[in-house]
Amino acid sequence: MTSGVKNRTRQAIIDAAIDLLAGNPACSLGDIAAAAQVGRTTLHRYFAERADLLAAVGAEGGERLVRAATLADLERGTGAEALLRLCREYFDLGSLLSLMFSGQGGECWDSQDEQFLVRVIERGHNDGSIDPQLPADWVLSLLWSQLYAAWAYLGERKDSSRHQVLDLLTRTLANALAPGRS
Incomplete structure (x- = not known):
């Protein structure tokens, strides 16, 4: 059950990153976290750096x-x-x-x-x-x-x-x- 929640949270962050970065490549990680409906701390647990998130998006x-x-x-x-x-x-x-x-x-x-x-x-x-x-x-x-x-x-x-x-x-x-x- 926990891994399912983690997978959904990770996917929500990636989906939000794709949508927001497509419209504004300079958007902040805070904006992405808000769009994914997670806190910035949660985003950083999944992706410590912006580069990690971009690699996951790739x-x-x-x-x-x-x-x-x-x-x-x-x-x-x-x-x-x-x-x-x-x-x-x-x-x-x-x-x-x-x-x-x-x-x-x-x-x-x-x-x-x-x-x-x-x-x-x-x-x-x-x-x-x-x-x-x-x-x-x-x-x-x-x-x-x-x-x-x-x-x-x-x-x-x-x-x-x-x-x-x-x-x-x-x-x-x-x-x-x-x-x-x-």
């Missing part, structure tokens, strides 16, 4: 990215279909990915991690579902920029639902990746 980030790729079932369907499924899974990781791209997310991603995405894009080139004139690094930039645009749009437009913005995102990417467009 580890959590890596787990969430792997889980998203697994849920996207990247081996199924065309390259474009797989990329769009992954985009849907990544959409719900907005705070984590924003944090990661700001350089505050710890070591949850490196250039080798993008290789699985490059393979999906190359599969799309080969199966004709992704315009072969679009280099893989361009498609990756397009993916990340459109995810960012979708998160920003959702945050700014209180009258738009998650579902509507996700539809806009996948429609935009599908059209941008489609072969035969000039």
